[in-house]
Amino acid sequence: MAHxxxxxxxxxxxASSDPPVGASGQSxxxxxxxxxxxxxxxxxxxxxxxDRIAHQILEKxxxxxxxxxxxxxxxxxxxxxxxxxxxxxxxxxxxxxxTLDVTLYRDDLRLRGTRAIxxxxxxxxxxxxxRVILVDDVLFSGRTIRAALDALADLGRxxxxxxxxxxxxxxxxxxxxxxxxxxNIPTAMDESVRVLLAEVDGTDEVRIVxxxxxxxxA
Amino acid sequence: MTSLGVRHLLSAAxxxxxxxxxxxxxxTEMAAMSGREVKKLPTLRGRTxxxxxxxxxxxxxxxxxxxxxxxxxxxxxxxxxxxxVAKGESLKDTAxxxxxxxxxxxxxxHPASGAPHRLAxxxxxxxxxxxxxxxxxxxxxxxxAYTMRRHxxxxxxxxxxxxxxxxxxxxxxxxxxxxxxxxxxxxxxxPPTLLPVGVTSWPADVSYDLDAVLPNVDVVxxxxxxxxxxxxxxxxxxxxxxxxxxxxxxxxxxxxGHAIVMHPGPMNRGMEITPEVADSERSTIVEQVANxxxxxxxxxxxxxxxxx
Numbered sequence: 001m002a003h004x005x006x007x008x009x010x011x012x013x014x015a016s017s018d019p020p021v022g023a024s025g026q027s028x029x030x031x032x033x034x035x036x037x038x039x040x041x042x043x044x045x046x047x048x049x050x051d052r053i054a055h056q057i058l059e060k061x062x063x064x065x066x067x068x069x070x071x072x073x074x075x076x077x078x079x080x081x082x083x084x085x086x087x088x089x090x091x092x093x094x095x096x097x098x099t100l101d102v103t104l105y106r107d108d109l110r111l112r113g114t115r116a117i118x119x120x121x122x123x124x125x126x127x128x129x130x131r132v133i134l135v136d137d138v139l140f141s142g143r144t145i146r147a148a149l150d151a152l153a154d155l156g157r158x159x160x161x162x163x164x165x166x167x168x169x170x171x172x173x174x175x176x177x178x179x180x181x182x183x184n185i186p187t188a189m190d191e192s193v194r195v196l197l198a199e200v201d202g203t204d205e206v207r208i209v210x211x212x213x214x215x216x217x218a
Numbered sequence: 219m220t221s222l223g224v225r226h227l228l229s230a231a232x233x234x235x236x237x238x239x240x241x242x243x244x245x246t247e248m249a250a251m252s253g254r255e256v257k258k259l260p261t262l263r264g265r266t267x268x269x270x271x272x273x274x275x276x277x278x279x280x281x282x283x284x285x286x287x288x289x290x291x292x293x294x295x296x297x298x299x300x301x302x303v304a305k306g307e308s309l310k311d312t313a314x315x316x317x318x319x320x321x322x323x324x325x326x327x328h329p330a331s332g333a334p335h336r337l338a339x340x341x342x343x344x345x346x347x348x349x350x351x352x353x354x355x356x357x358x359x360x361x362x363a364y365t366m367r368r369h370x371x372x373x374x375x376x377x378x379x380x381x382x383x384x385x386x387x388x389x390x391x392x393x394x395x396x397x398x399x400x401x402x403x404x405x406x407x408x409p410p411t412l413l414p415v416g417v418t419s420w421p422a423d424v425s426y427d428l429d430a431v432l433p434n435v436d437v438v439x440x441x442x443x444x445x446x447x448x449x450x451x452x453x454x455x456x457x458x459x460x461x462x463x464x465x466x467x468x469x470x471x472x473x474x475g476h477a478i479v480m481h482p483g484p485m486n487r488g489m490e491i492t493p494e495v496a497d498s499e500r501s502t503i504v505e506q507v508a509n510x511x512x513x514x515x516x517x518x519x520x521x522x523x524x525x526x
Contacts, residue, residue, distance in 0.1 A: 120247065
Protein backbone atom coordinates (compact mmCIF):
# COMPACT_ATOMS: atom_id res chain seq x y z
CA MET A 1 0.00 0.00 0.00
CA ALA A 2 2.67 2.53 0.99
CA HIS A 3 5.33 1.75 -1.57
CA UNK A 4 4.19 3.51 -4.67
CA UNK A 5 6.84 6.23 -4.88
CA UNK A 6 9.65 3.72 -4.55
CA UNK A 7 8.37 1.24 -7.07
CA UNK A 8 7.30 3.62 -9.79
CA UNK A 9 10.32 4.86 -11.65
CA UNK A 10 9.29 7.80 -13.79
CA UNK A 11 11.07 6.36 -16.75
CA UNK A 12 8.60 3.53 -17.14
CA UNK A 13 6.66 4.07 -20.32
CA UNK A 14 2.94 4.46 -19.90
CA ALA A 15 2.18 3.13 -23.32
CA SER A 16 4.80 0.66 -24.29
CA SER A 17 5.39 -0.54 -27.78
CA ASP A 18 6.18 -4.10 -26.83
CA PRO A 19 5.69 -6.67 -29.54
CA PRO A 20 2.73 -9.00 -29.14
CA VAL A 21 3.26 -11.57 -26.43
CA GLY A 22 2.22 -15.13 -27.16
CA ALA A 23 0.41 -16.22 -30.25
CA SER A 24 -2.92 -17.81 -29.35
CA GLY A 25 -6.05 -15.83 -30.00
CA GLN A 26 -8.23 -17.35 -27.30
CA SER A 27 -10.75 -15.21 -25.55
CA UNK A 28 -11.40 -17.20 -22.40
CA UNK A 29 -10.20 -15.55 -19.25
CA UNK A 30 -7.77 -18.28 -18.31
CA UNK A 31 -5.84 -17.81 -21.51
CA UNK A 32 -5.48 -14.06 -21.24
CA UNK A 33 -1.85 -14.16 -20.20
CA UNK A 34 -1.01 -15.74 -23.50
CA UNK A 35 -3.24 -13.60 -25.68
CA UNK A 36 -1.52 -11.40 -28.18
CA UNK A 37 -1.76 -7.66 -28.12
CA UNK A 38 0.00 -4.50 -27.13
CA UNK A 39 0.57 -3.71 -23.48
CA UNK A 40 -0.85 -0.28 -22.71
CA UNK A 41 -0.52 -0.18 -18.93
CA UNK A 42 1.69 -2.15 -16.57
CA UNK A 43 1.31 -2.80 -12.87
CA UNK A 44 3.07 0.40 -11.82
CA UNK A 45 0.93 2.51 -14.17
CA UNK A 46 -2.19 0.87 -12.88
CA UNK A 47 -1.32 1.57 -9.28
CA UNK A 48 -0.55 5.25 -10.10
CA UNK A 49 -3.90 5.54 -11.87
CA UNK A 50 -5.82 4.03 -8.95
CA ASP A 51 -4.04 6.46 -6.61
CA ARG A 52 -4.94 9.38 -8.84
CA ILE A 53 -8.61 8.40 -9.11
CA ALA A 54 -8.74 7.98 -5.32
CA HIS A 55 -7.40 11.53 -4.96
CA GLN A 56 -9.85 12.83 -7.54
CA ILE A 57 -12.75 11.20 -5.73
CA LEU A 58 -11.66 12.81 -2.47
CA GLU A 59 -11.33 16.17 -4.21
CA LYS A 60 -14.53 16.07 -6.25
CA UNK A 61 -16.69 14.77 -3.40
CA UNK A 62 -15.17 17.04 -0.79
CA UNK A 63 -13.80 14.21 1.36
CA UNK A 64 -15.88 11.22 0.25
CA UNK A 65 -18.48 11.47 2.98
CA UNK A 66 -21.80 9.63 2.45
CA UNK A 67 -20.15 7.89 -0.46
CA UNK A 68 -20.30 4.25 -1.53
CA UNK A 69 -18.08 2.52 -4.08
CA UNK A 70 -19.90 -0.16 -6.09
CA UNK A 71 -17.76 -2.31 -8.37
CA UNK A 72 -19.36 -4.03 -11.35
CA UNK A 73 -18.21 -7.67 -11.56
CA UNK A 74 -15.95 -9.12 -12.63
CA UNK A 75 -13.09 -6.63 -12.64
CA UNK A 76 -14.87 -3.55 -11.38
CA UNK A 77 -15.20 -5.26 -7.99
CA UNK A 78 -11.47 -5.49 -7.16
CA UNK A 79 -10.96 -2.00 -8.61
CA UNK A 80 -13.57 -0.62 -6.21
CA UNK A 81 -11.84 -2.36 -3.30
CA UNK A 82 -8.50 -0.89 -4.33
CA UNK A 83 -9.98 2.60 -4.56
CA UNK A 84 -11.51 2.16 -1.10
CA UNK A 85 -8.17 1.05 0.32
CA UNK A 86 -6.32 4.00 -1.23
CA UNK A 87 -8.90 6.51 0.00
CA UNK A 88 -8.53 5.09 3.50
CA UNK A 89 -4.74 5.22 3.24
CA UNK A 90 -4.79 8.86 2.10
CA UNK A 91 -7.39 10.37 4.40
CA UNK A 92 -8.29 7.69 6.93
CA UNK A 93 -11.87 7.60 5.67
CA UNK A 94 -13.48 4.19 5.37
CA UNK A 95 -15.72 4.27 2.31
CA UNK A 96 -18.20 1.36 2.13
CA UNK A 97 -17.38 -0.86 -0.83
CA UNK A 98 -19.80 -3.27 -2.50
CA THR A 99 -20.51 -5.00 -5.78
CA LEU A 100 -23.39 -4.57 -8.20
CA ASP A 101 -24.04 -7.27 -10.78
CA VAL A 102 -25.97 -5.99 -13.78
CA THR A 103 -26.34 -9.19 -15.81
CA LEU A 104 -30.09 -9.45 -15.26
CA TYR A 105 -30.52 -5.87 -16.47
CA ARG A 106 -28.53 -6.19 -19.67
CA ASP A 107 -30.19 -5.55 -23.01
CA ASP A 108 -27.93 -7.90 -24.95
CA LEU A 109 -28.78 -11.22 -23.28
CA ARG A 110 -30.78 -12.26 -26.31
CA LEU A 111 -27.92 -11.40 -28.61
CA ARG A 112 -25.12 -12.95 -26.62
CA GLY A 113 -26.89 -15.54 -24.53
CA THR A 114 -27.14 -15.88 -20.79
CA ARG A 115 -24.08 -15.87 -18.64
CA ALA A 116 -23.25 -16.63 -15.03
CA ILE A 117 -24.57 -14.04 -12.62
CA UNK A 118 -22.04 -12.31 -10.38
CA UNK A 119 -22.62 -11.35 -6.77
CA UNK A 120 -24.48 -8.22 -5.72
CA UNK A 121 -23.31 -7.18 -2.31
CA UNK A 122 -24.49 -3.83 -1.01
CA UNK A 123 -23.35 -2.11 2.16
CA UNK A 124 -25.71 -2.99 5.01
CA UNK A 125 -26.98 0.57 5.35
CA UNK A 126 -28.19 0.53 1.74
CA UNK A 127 -27.77 3.19 -0.92
CA UNK A 128 -30.63 5.55 -0.10
CA UNK A 129 -29.45 9.15 0.08
CA UNK A 130 -25.85 8.17 -0.60
CA ARG A 131 -23.46 9.19 -3.34
CA VAL A 132 -22.86 6.00 -5.29
CA ILE A 133 -19.71 5.78 -7.38
CA LEU A 134 -19.95 2.94 -9.91
CA VAL A 135 -16.59 1.39 -10.72
CA ASP A 136 -15.85 -0.60 -13.87
CA ASP A 137 -12.76 -1.58 -15.80
CA VAL A 138 -13.62 -0.52 -19.37
CA LEU A 139 -16.14 2.03 -20.59
CA PHE A 140 -17.17 1.20 -24.14
CA SER A 141 -20.75 1.33 -25.48
CA GLY A 142 -22.14 2.53 -22.17
CA ARG A 143 -24.70 -0.28 -22.06
CA THR A 144 -23.29 -1.86 -18.91
CA ILE A 145 -23.64 1.45 -17.12
CA ARG A 146 -27.18 1.88 -18.46
CA ALA A 147 -27.98 -1.53 -16.96
CA ALA A 148 -26.26 -0.54 -13.71
CA LEU A 149 -28.39 2.60 -13.43
CA ASP A 150 -31.54 0.50 -13.84
CA ALA A 151 -30.31 -1.97 -11.23
CA LEU A 152 -29.58 0.87 -8.81
CA ALA A 153 -33.09 2.24 -9.24
CA ASP A 154 -34.48 -1.10 -8.04
CA LEU A 155 -32.23 -1.12 -4.99
CA GLY A 156 -32.93 2.32 -3.63
CA ARG A 157 -32.59 5.99 -4.37
CA UNK A 158 -29.05 7.32 -4.25
CA UNK A 159 -28.58 11.07 -3.89
CA UNK A 160 -26.10 11.07 -6.74
CA UNK A 161 -24.49 8.51 -9.03
CA UNK A 162 -21.00 8.93 -10.43
CA UNK A 163 -18.87 6.70 -12.61
CA UNK A 164 -15.20 5.76 -12.35
CA UNK A 165 -13.52 3.66 -15.04
CA UNK A 166 -9.98 2.46 -15.50
CA UNK A 167 -10.09 2.74 -19.29
CA UNK A 168 -12.35 4.73 -21.59
CA UNK A 169 -12.02 3.26 -25.06
CA UNK A 170 -14.65 5.40 -26.78
CA UNK A 171 -17.43 4.23 -29.16
CA UNK A 172 -20.30 5.21 -26.89
CA UNK A 173 -23.77 4.15 -27.98
CA UNK A 174 -25.61 5.96 -25.19
CA UNK A 175 -25.35 9.42 -23.62
CA UNK A 176 -23.12 8.27 -20.76
CA UNK A 177 -19.78 9.67 -19.60
CA UNK A 178 -17.44 8.87 -16.75
CA UNK A 179 -16.66 11.26 -13.88
CA UNK A 180 -13.26 9.67 -13.29
CA UNK A 181 -11.21 8.17 -16.13
CA UNK A 182 -7.95 6.33 -15.55
CA UNK A 183 -6.81 6.47 -19.13
CA ASN A 184 -8.39 7.31 -22.45
CA ILE A 185 -7.36 4.69 -24.98
CA PRO A 186 -8.62 5.45 -28.48
CA THR A 187 -9.44 2.16 -30.18
CA ALA A 188 -10.80 0.85 -33.42
CA MET A 189 -14.17 -0.89 -33.27
CA ASP A 190 -12.60 -4.27 -34.04
CA GLU A 191 -9.99 -3.95 -31.33
CA SER A 192 -10.60 -4.95 -27.77
CA VAL A 193 -9.21 -3.77 -24.46
CA ARG A 194 -8.18 -6.45 -21.97
CA VAL A 195 -7.84 -5.45 -18.36
CA LEU A 196 -6.01 -7.95 -16.15
CA LEU A 197 -6.08 -7.53 -12.40
CA ALA A 198 -4.05 -9.47 -9.86
CA GLU A 199 -7.14 -10.48 -7.85
CA VAL A 200 -8.74 -12.12 -10.89
CA ASP A 201 -5.98 -12.80 -13.39
CA GLY A 202 -2.84 -13.00 -11.25
CA THR A 203 -1.27 -9.93 -12.80
CA ASP A 204 -1.92 -6.22 -13.31
CA GLU A 205 -1.91 -5.20 -16.94
CA VAL A 206 -3.96 -3.54 -19.68
CA ARG A 207 -3.60 -4.71 -23.26
CA ILE A 208 -5.11 -3.76 -26.52
CA VAL A 209 -5.93 -6.76 -28.68
CA UNK A 210 -6.46 -6.60 -32.42
CA UNK A 211 -9.11 -9.28 -32.81
CA UNK A 212 -12.69 -8.54 -31.85
CA UNK A 213 -13.49 -10.62 -28.77
CA UNK A 214 -16.82 -12.13 -27.92
CA UNK A 215 -17.37 -10.90 -24.42
CA UNK A 216 -16.00 -9.11 -21.42
CA UNK A 217 -16.43 -5.72 -22.98
CA ALA A 218 -18.36 -2.85 -21.54
CA MET B 219 -28.52 -23.60 -27.48
CA THR B 220 -28.83 -22.19 -24.00
CA SER B 221 -26.12 -21.79 -21.42
CA LEU B 222 -27.20 -25.11 -19.89
CA GLY B 223 -26.53 -27.01 -23.11
CA VAL B 224 -30.18 -28.08 -23.36
CA ARG B 225 -33.22 -26.35 -24.85
CA HIS B 226 -35.79 -27.99 -22.56
CA LEU B 227 -35.71 -29.26 -19.00
CA LEU B 228 -37.51 -32.59 -19.24
CA SER B 229 -35.44 -34.77 -16.94
CA ALA B 230 -32.96 -34.13 -14.17
CA ALA B 231 -30.65 -36.37 -16.18
CA UNK B 232 -30.57 -33.70 -18.93
CA UNK B 233 -28.24 -31.64 -16.76
CA UNK B 234 -24.59 -32.46 -16.47
CA UNK B 235 -22.64 -31.42 -13.42
CA UNK B 236 -21.60 -28.04 -14.82
CA UNK B 237 -25.13 -27.15 -15.90
CA UNK B 238 -26.70 -28.22 -12.60
CA UNK B 239 -24.09 -26.26 -10.68
CA UNK B 240 -24.74 -23.21 -12.89
CA UNK B 241 -28.44 -23.38 -12.00
CA UNK B 242 -27.70 -23.66 -8.28
CA UNK B 243 -25.21 -20.78 -8.42
CA UNK B 244 -27.69 -18.58 -10.29
CA UNK B 245 -30.38 -19.51 -7.76
CA THR B 246 -28.13 -18.26 -4.98
CA GLU B 247 -28.02 -14.82 -6.59
CA MET B 248 -31.75 -14.94 -7.31
CA ALA B 249 -32.40 -15.70 -3.64
CA ALA B 250 -30.53 -12.55 -2.67
CA MET B 251 -33.00 -10.66 -4.86
CA SER B 252 -36.00 -11.81 -2.84
CA GLY B 253 -34.79 -9.77 0.12
CA ARG B 254 -34.90 -6.55 -1.85
CA GLU B 255 -37.45 -3.80 -1.79
CA VAL B 256 -38.25 -4.15 -5.49
CA LYS B 257 -38.55 -7.90 -6.04
CA LYS B 258 -38.63 -7.68 -9.80
CA LEU B 259 -36.04 -7.94 -12.52
CA PRO B 260 -36.50 -6.87 -16.14
CA THR B 261 -34.66 -9.89 -17.53
CA LEU B 262 -37.56 -11.70 -19.26
CA ARG B 263 -39.59 -8.63 -20.23
CA GLY B 264 -41.71 -9.38 -23.28
CA ARG B 265 -41.42 -13.16 -22.88
CA THR B 266 -44.54 -15.26 -22.42
CA UNK B 267 -44.58 -18.24 -20.09
CA UNK B 268 -47.52 -20.65 -20.07
CA UNK B 269 -48.32 -22.73 -17.00
CA UNK B 270 -50.00 -25.79 -18.50
CA UNK B 271 -51.32 -27.89 -15.63
CA UNK B 272 -53.26 -31.08 -16.25
CA UNK B 273 -52.96 -32.08 -12.60
CA UNK B 274 -53.79 -30.24 -9.44
CA UNK B 275 -50.89 -28.42 -7.92
CA UNK B 276 -50.59 -25.55 -5.53
CA UNK B 277 -46.98 -24.97 -4.70
CA UNK B 278 -45.37 -25.88 -8.02
CA UNK B 279 -47.72 -23.77 -10.12
CA UNK B 280 -47.57 -20.78 -7.79
CA UNK B 281 -43.82 -21.16 -7.50
CA UNK B 282 -43.34 -21.08 -11.28
CA UNK B 283 -45.76 -18.18 -11.57
CA UNK B 284 -43.91 -16.18 -8.93
CA UNK B 285 -40.56 -17.01 -10.53
CA UNK B 286 -41.69 -15.93 -14.01
CA UNK B 287 -43.29 -12.75 -12.71
CA UNK B 288 -40.22 -11.75 -10.71
CA UNK B 289 -38.31 -11.91 -13.98
CA UNK B 290 -41.00 -9.74 -15.67
CA UNK B 291 -42.31 -12.46 -18.00
CA UNK B 292 -45.99 -12.50 -18.88
CA UNK B 293 -47.65 -15.54 -17.36
CA UNK B 294 -50.67 -17.37 -18.75
CA UNK B 295 -52.18 -19.95 -16.44
CA UNK B 296 -53.87 -22.84 -18.13
CA UNK B 297 -55.44 -25.56 -16.05
CA UNK B 298 -57.19 -28.51 -17.60
CA UNK B 299 -60.30 -27.94 -15.54
CA UNK B 300 -62.53 -25.32 -17.06
CA UNK B 301 -60.66 -25.33 -20.38
CA UNK B 302 -61.27 -26.98 -23.71
CA VAL B 303 -59.39 -29.98 -22.36
CA ALA B 304 -62.54 -30.69 -20.39
CA LYS B 305 -64.25 -30.74 -23.79
CA GLY B 306 -61.84 -33.38 -25.01
CA GLU B 307 -59.06 -31.40 -26.69
CA SER B 308 -55.91 -33.44 -27.15
CA LEU B 309 -52.51 -32.47 -25.77
CA LYS B 310 -51.28 -31.87 -29.31
CA ASP B 311 -54.10 -29.50 -30.21
CA THR B 312 -53.57 -27.62 -26.99
CA ALA B 313 -49.86 -27.44 -27.77
CA UNK B 314 -50.54 -26.02 -31.24
CA UNK B 315 -52.83 -23.41 -29.70
CA UNK B 316 -50.10 -22.34 -27.30
CA UNK B 317 -47.64 -22.32 -30.17
CA UNK B 318 -49.93 -20.01 -32.15
CA UNK B 319 -50.09 -17.67 -29.16
CA UNK B 320 -46.31 -17.40 -29.18
CA UNK B 321 -45.44 -19.01 -25.88
CA UNK B 322 -41.70 -18.73 -25.22
CA UNK B 323 -41.86 -21.40 -22.54
CA UNK B 324 -44.40 -24.01 -21.54
CA UNK B 325 -44.29 -25.33 -18.01
CA UNK B 326 -46.20 -28.56 -18.06
CA UNK B 327 -47.57 -30.91 -15.44
CA HIS B 328 -49.33 -33.97 -16.72
CA PRO B 329 -50.55 -37.25 -15.21
CA ALA B 330 -48.98 -39.23 -18.07
CA SER B 331 -45.28 -39.98 -17.84
CA GLY B 332 -43.54 -38.65 -20.94
CA ALA B 333 -46.12 -36.00 -21.87
CA PRO B 334 -43.53 -33.16 -21.67
CA HIS B 335 -41.28 -35.08 -24.08
CA ARG B 336 -44.13 -35.26 -26.60
CA LEU B 337 -44.92 -31.61 -26.08
CA ALA B 338 -41.32 -30.63 -26.76
CA UNK B 339 -41.73 -31.92 -30.32
CA UNK B 340 -44.78 -29.75 -30.97
CA UNK B 341 -43.87 -26.33 -29.63
CA UNK B 342 -41.03 -24.03 -30.56
CA UNK B 343 -40.50 -22.67 -27.06
CA UNK B 344 -38.71 -24.25 -24.13
CA UNK B 345 -40.59 -27.01 -22.31
CA UNK B 346 -40.08 -27.36 -18.59
CA UNK B 347 -41.32 -30.52 -16.92
CA UNK B 348 -43.19 -29.63 -13.74
CA UNK B 349 -44.00 -33.25 -12.98
CA UNK B 350 -45.13 -35.98 -15.36
CA UNK B 351 -46.89 -38.96 -13.90
CA UNK B 352 -44.54 -41.11 -11.86
CA UNK B 353 -41.61 -40.14 -14.06
CA UNK B 354 -39.75 -36.91 -13.27
CA UNK B 355 -39.95 -33.56 -11.53
CA UNK B 356 -36.57 -31.98 -12.27
CA UNK B 357 -37.09 -28.54 -10.71
CA UNK B 358 -38.06 -30.22 -7.43
CA UNK B 359 -34.75 -32.09 -7.51
CA UNK B 360 -32.91 -28.84 -8.20
CA UNK B 361 -34.56 -27.05 -5.29
CA UNK B 362 -33.85 -30.02 -3.03
CA ALA B 363 -30.20 -29.98 -4.08
CA TYR B 364 -30.11 -26.22 -3.52
CA THR B 365 -31.53 -26.68 -0.02
CA MET B 366 -28.97 -29.38 0.79
CA ARG B 367 -26.13 -27.21 -0.47
CA ARG B 368 -27.33 -24.27 1.59
CA HIS B 369 -27.31 -26.34 4.78
CA UNK B 370 -24.24 -28.48 4.21
CA UNK B 371 -22.18 -26.20 1.98
CA UNK B 372 -21.69 -28.96 -0.59
CA UNK B 373 -23.42 -31.87 -2.27
CA UNK B 374 -20.41 -33.97 -3.22
CA UNK B 375 -20.10 -36.79 -0.72
CA UNK B 376 -23.38 -36.13 1.11
CA UNK B 377 -25.27 -39.20 2.28
CA UNK B 378 -28.96 -38.84 1.43
CA UNK B 379 -31.77 -41.20 2.40
CA UNK B 380 -34.95 -40.98 0.31
CA UNK B 381 -37.70 -42.70 2.24
CA UNK B 382 -41.17 -43.92 1.33
CA UNK B 383 -43.26 -44.28 -1.79
CA UNK B 384 -40.42 -44.44 -4.32
CA UNK B 385 -42.60 -46.39 -6.75
CA UNK B 386 -44.97 -43.50 -7.45
CA UNK B 387 -42.49 -40.72 -6.82
CA UNK B 388 -41.22 -38.53 -9.65
CA UNK B 389 -39.45 -36.53 -6.95
CA UNK B 390 -37.39 -39.58 -5.96
CA UNK B 391 -36.48 -40.41 -9.55
CA UNK B 392 -35.34 -36.88 -10.36
CA UNK B 393 -33.47 -36.58 -7.09
CA UNK B 394 -31.58 -39.82 -7.66
CA UNK B 395 -30.46 -38.61 -11.11
CA UNK B 396 -29.42 -35.16 -9.99
CA UNK B 397 -27.79 -36.17 -6.70
CA UNK B 398 -25.82 -38.83 -8.53
CA UNK B 399 -24.67 -36.23 -11.06
CA UNK B 400 -23.60 -33.94 -8.24
CA UNK B 401 -21.69 -36.66 -6.40
CA UNK B 402 -23.98 -37.44 -3.46
CA UNK B 403 -24.61 -40.95 -2.22
CA UNK B 404 -28.31 -41.91 -2.21
CA UNK B 405 -30.00 -44.70 -0.27
CA UNK B 406 -33.62 -45.48 -1.11
CA UNK B 407 -35.60 -46.77 1.86
CA UNK B 408 -39.02 -48.30 1.24
CA PRO B 409 -41.06 -51.45 1.64
CA PRO B 410 -40.37 -53.81 -1.28
CA THR B 411 -43.87 -53.18 -2.62
CA LEU B 412 -43.17 -49.46 -3.03
CA LEU B 413 -39.95 -49.83 -5.02
CA PRO B 414 -40.11 -49.80 -8.82
CA VAL B 415 -39.05 -52.77 -10.90
CA GLY B 416 -35.47 -52.19 -12.03
CA VAL B 417 -34.54 -50.04 -9.04
CA THR B 418 -31.33 -52.04 -8.75
CA SER B 419 -30.11 -50.34 -11.93
CA TRP B 420 -30.55 -46.87 -10.38
CA PRO B 421 -27.38 -45.22 -9.09
CA ALA B 422 -28.52 -45.70 -5.48
CA ASP B 423 -28.47 -48.24 -2.68
CA VAL B 424 -31.70 -49.82 -1.50
CA SER B 425 -32.68 -50.66 2.05
CA TYR B 426 -35.88 -51.90 3.70
CA ASP B 427 -34.79 -50.88 7.17
CA LEU B 428 -35.16 -47.19 8.02
CA ASP B 429 -33.69 -47.48 11.52
CA ALA B 430 -30.47 -48.98 10.18
CA VAL B 431 -30.00 -46.15 7.70
CA LEU B 432 -30.83 -43.09 9.82
CA PRO B 433 -27.72 -42.89 12.07
CA ASN B 434 -25.48 -42.45 9.04
CA VAL B 435 -27.11 -39.80 6.82
CA ASP B 436 -26.71 -36.06 6.27
CA VAL B 437 -30.15 -35.65 4.72
CA VAL B 438 -33.35 -37.62 5.15
CA UNK B 439 -36.00 -36.91 2.53
CA UNK B 440 -39.48 -38.21 3.28
CA UNK B 441 -41.76 -38.88 0.33
CA UNK B 442 -45.50 -38.44 0.33
CA UNK B 443 -47.47 -41.66 0.25
CA UNK B 444 -49.43 -41.06 -2.94
CA UNK B 445 -52.75 -42.58 -2.10
CA UNK B 446 -54.36 -41.15 -5.25
CA UNK B 447 -52.04 -43.27 -7.41
CA UNK B 448 -52.48 -46.43 -5.34
CA UNK B 449 -54.75 -48.93 -6.95
CA UNK B 450 -53.51 -51.96 -5.02
CA UNK B 451 -52.81 -52.50 -1.37
CA UNK B 452 -49.10 -51.86 -1.05
CA UNK B 453 -48.97 -52.12 2.73
CA UNK B 454 -51.29 -53.59 5.37
CA UNK B 455 -52.43 -50.38 7.04
CA UNK B 456 -51.49 -46.75 7.51
CA UNK B 457 -50.48 -47.47 11.09
CA UNK B 458 -48.26 -50.29 9.98
CA UNK B 459 -46.62 -48.04 7.38
CA UNK B 460 -46.06 -45.21 9.86
CA UNK B 461 -44.54 -47.62 12.36
CA UNK B 462 -42.02 -49.02 9.88
CA UNK B 463 -41.32 -46.06 7.61
CA UNK B 464 -42.71 -42.94 9.27
CA UNK B 465 -40.37 -40.31 10.68
CA UNK B 466 -41.22 -39.54 14.28
CA UNK B 467 -39.37 -37.74 17.08
CA UNK B 468 -37.72 -40.93 18.28
CA UNK B 469 -36.26 -41.68 14.87
CA UNK B 470 -35.10 -38.06 14.50
CA UNK B 471 -33.07 -38.54 17.66
CA UNK B 472 -31.17 -41.30 15.88
CA UNK B 473 -30.04 -38.86 13.18
CA UNK B 474 -26.61 -37.21 13.36
CA GLY B 475 -26.82 -33.71 14.87
CA HIS B 476 -26.26 -31.91 11.58
CA ALA B 477 -28.75 -33.89 9.49
CA ILE B 478 -31.76 -32.13 7.97
CA VAL B 479 -35.27 -33.43 7.36
CA MET B 480 -36.84 -32.72 3.98
CA HIS B 481 -40.24 -33.31 2.41
CA PRO B 482 -41.38 -32.15 -1.02
CA GLY B 483 -44.92 -31.55 0.21
CA PRO B 484 -47.83 -31.83 0.43
CA MET B 485 -47.44 -33.91 3.60
CA ASN B 486 -49.63 -36.63 5.04
CA ARG B 487 -49.06 -35.58 8.62
CA GLY B 488 -49.11 -38.58 10.92
CA MET B 489 -48.33 -41.00 8.12
CA GLU B 490 -44.85 -40.57 6.61
CA ILE B 491 -43.95 -37.77 9.03
CA THR B 492 -45.32 -36.71 12.42
CA PRO B 493 -46.44 -33.08 12.87
CA GLU B 494 -43.86 -32.72 15.63
CA VAL B 495 -41.02 -33.55 13.22
CA ALA B 496 -42.48 -31.60 10.30
CA ASP B 497 -42.57 -28.44 12.40
CA SER B 498 -39.24 -29.00 14.14
CA GLU B 499 -36.06 -27.01 13.62
CA ARG B 500 -34.54 -29.89 11.68
CA SER B 501 -37.20 -29.62 9.03
CA THR B 502 -36.50 -27.56 5.89
CA ILE B 503 -39.99 -28.05 4.48
CA VAL B 504 -41.03 -24.40 4.47
CA GLU B 505 -37.61 -23.28 3.32
CA GLN B 506 -37.84 -25.69 0.37
CA VAL B 507 -40.88 -23.77 -0.87
CA ALA B 508 -39.01 -20.46 -0.75
CA ASN B 509 -35.99 -22.01 -2.43
CA UNK B 510 -38.29 -23.33 -5.15
CA UNK B 511 -38.94 -19.81 -6.42
CA UNK B 512 -35.22 -18.96 -6.59
CA UNK B 513 -34.36 -22.20 -8.37
CA UNK B 514 -37.20 -21.79 -10.90
CA UNK B 515 -36.09 -18.22 -11.57
CA UNK B 516 -32.64 -19.63 -12.32
CA UNK B 517 -34.05 -22.27 -14.68
CA UNK B 518 -36.19 -19.72 -16.52
CA UNK B 519 -33.23 -17.37 -16.77
CA UNK B 520 -30.96 -20.00 -18.28
CA UNK B 521 -33.57 -21.43 -20.68
CA UNK B 522 -35.23 -18.17 -21.73
CA UNK B 523 -32.86 -15.32 -21.00
CA UNK B 524 -30.55 -15.88 -23.92
CA UNK B 525 -30.91 -16.13 -27.64
CA UNK B 526 -33.57 -18.40 -29.07
